[in-house]
Amino acid sequence: MSIYRFGKLVMAVGISALLAGCEKNALSSSEFQYITPQEAQVKVIFTSSYQANPGFHIKINDARVSGVLNFTSGNPTPFPGGGLQTGGGSTSDYLIVPARENKITIARPFVGTANDSVLLATSTNTFEAGKKYSLYFTDTAAKTTSLLVVDSLTAPDSGFVRYKFINLMPDLPGVDLYLGTLKVAENIPFKGVSPAFTIPTNNASTTWAIRSAxxxxxxxxxxxxxxxxxxxxxxxxxxxxxxxxxSAAADTRKRAVSLIYNQ
Structure with missing residues (x-):
């Protein structure tokens, strides 16, 4: 499919963290390869929703790295990997890329081919060796924009989950995030990233809510x-x-919350 490989960076701290967790809570991942000191990792999340929900594919440096993706059941599909209220699976996979400048494009393909039909988005970014990134696309048409975020390489202590929050809603200047009645991120601007926060797995609520700041x-x-x-x-x-x-449930452009697996 492409020259790009799926990968996971395995570190001693990550291994010990996994061993400390209960077996029923073990993290799942696809078969992986170790990355070299000259490589980085990237996950692409295209949240630029269109009412027509067109199929699209992802290319890195003009090489196709995905099949045809779309908003599955109205939800974006992280590639590779998955999350909650997303398409994709239950893994936290990333693609391995050269640690240098890379161009990532999103396009509608000609039917049955790997050739681009309509370019939807493009972003050129520099990736540093040993780092893990997520590249988000948001808004639509001429306003489409991207955000490159460095993801954590370290799991939290047993009994906790670590999160960060990103506001990808173009029409809101600030968003608050709640978990139950607890405000966990406040007034995060469009394309803003909150500080990391941890929540115990025995937290009283598992309901997330977004509000205008x-x-x-x-x-x-x-x-x-x-x-x-x-x-x-x-x-x-x-x-x-x-x-x-x-707010219409059938509209892929609806306001919503998703959780992306990073580790």
């Missing part, structure tokens, strides 16, 4: 035990996506 009204809620209670030592990114004015 300072508001007492939920724009959207998402409840999932897998986001907290059964995710011992996971590292995840919570994203607010879509447009605040769209």
């Amino acid at each position: 300072g508001s007492a009204t939920n724009l959207h809620t998402y409840a999932s035990a897998a986001s907290v209670a059964t995710s011992n030592q996971r590292v995840m990114t919570v994203i607010a996506r879509g447009y605040s004015t769209i």
Whole structure:
């Protein structure tokens, strides 16, 4: 399919953290290869939702690295890997890329080919050796924009889950994130990234909510035990996506929350 490889960076601290966790909470991942000192890792999350929900593929340096993807059941598909309220699987996989400048493009393919039909988005970024990145695309058409985020390489202590929050809603200047009644991120601007925070797996609530900054009204809620209670030592990114004015469940542009598996 491409010259790019799936990978996971394995470190002694990560191995000891896995051993400390309960077997039923073991993290799942695909078969991996070790990365070299000249390589980095990247995951691509295309949240630029279109009402028509077109199929798209991903290329790195003009080489196709994915099959045809789309918003599965109205949710974006991280590639590679997956998350909650997303398409994809239950793994935290990344692609291994050269530690240098790389161009990543999103395009609609000609049917049955690997050739581009309509370019939807492109981003050129420099990746440093040994680092793990997520590249997010948001907004649509001429306003499409990207955000490159460095992801954590370290799992939290047993009994905890580590998160960060990203606001990918173009029509809101700031978003608050709640877990139950606990405000875990405040007034995060568009394309802003919150400080990391940890939540115990025995937390009283597993319901996430997004609000316009300072508001007492939920724009959207998402409840999932897998986001907290059964995710011992996971590292995840919570994203607010879509447009605040769209709520119809069948519309891929709707306001929503997703969680991306990083580790």
